[in-house]
Amino acid sequence: MARRTIDRNEPAADDGDSPQMSEAVKAKIRGFFARYPSKRAALLPALHIVQETCGCITHRAMRDVAELLELAPSEVMDTASFYTHYWTKPRARKVIVACRGLSCDLMGVQEVNRTVCQHLGIGEHETTADGEYSFVTEECLGTCEYAPCLLINERLHKNVRPEDVPRILADPDNDRIEVERSDLYDGMKA
Ligand code: FES
Structure with a gap:
């Protein structure tokens, strides 16, 4: 079957119109602050939460995370683009x-x-x-x-x-795990 492909290495789309991060997502990120000595240290879980609730980490989301964690947006982008587990473009199911x-x-x-x-x-x-x-x-x-x-x-x-x-x-269940899945980062809709 022929399939059109999307290059995930392209920069994130101009997301000026994308919705701001919801208060529920911000609250979930704030819930991690007490676990770490600084807000900066909560950056990785914050990015996981954004990705699991929004599907990927847009430029808009990076700016929102930066504001929440009192970082420069470029610092958030550095981290989001360094780890292969973070997606700045929509990923597949x-x-x-x-x-x-x-x-x-x-x-x-x-x-x-x-x-x-x-x-x-x-x-x-x-x-x-x-x-x-x-x-x-x-x-x-x-x-x-x-x-x-x-x-x-x-x-x-x-x-x-x-x-x-x-x-x-x-196999439609090829991603199904047999143990209960942690909802540490997800379990909510943005
Ligand atoms: S080399 Fe370690 S899992 Fe493949």
């Missing part, structure tokens, strides 16, 4: 994170990743036009004993072979 670490590499993850990209018709940092999947790679998922592995949202797929990829992608 499911994010596939493939490992590119040594253990997975030795166990053939490159072929697995090629199969994922071919199957979805996208490259790294891209999103399928139907908004179902985004694909990225990271250095190590911390589960080297199961190499090669893929993460789909929060569900780990272990010892993945290229021939397993179509079955995994066709």
